[in-house]
Amino acid sequence: MDLACRTYSAARQLPRNEQAVLGYELRKTAVSIPSNIAEGASRRSTAFYIQHLWTAHASGCELETQLEIGRRVELLQAPQVELLVRDVQEVEKMLNGLVRSLERADERQR
Secondary structure (H helix, E strand, O other), rough: OOOHHHHHHHHHOHHHHHHHHHHHHHHHHHHHHHHHHHHHHHOOHHHHHHHHHHHHHHHHHHHHHHHHHHHHHHOOOOOHHHHHHHHHHHHHHHHHHHHHHHHHHHHHHH
């Protein structure tokens, strides 16, 4: 959720004419990460949870791409993008670890 909040702050700094395009995509994708984690956690199936974690991971990859586009077209400052990308990559690492842990636990239960 912290990543989503920081992404919202970055999106607010975009020019007004970009709020409806890149700003919207940044916000939507950033919100998708914790939303998919929460939805997956609410399921009563490890397989569904893992599926939602991978969807959250994919949203992280999408967010990285959108941030890079913002940097390349000079709508976002490089230092800000670098910090956000590092945050996204950290979240992706945590998601990978959680998936591995859930898969191991699921294997032990079989």
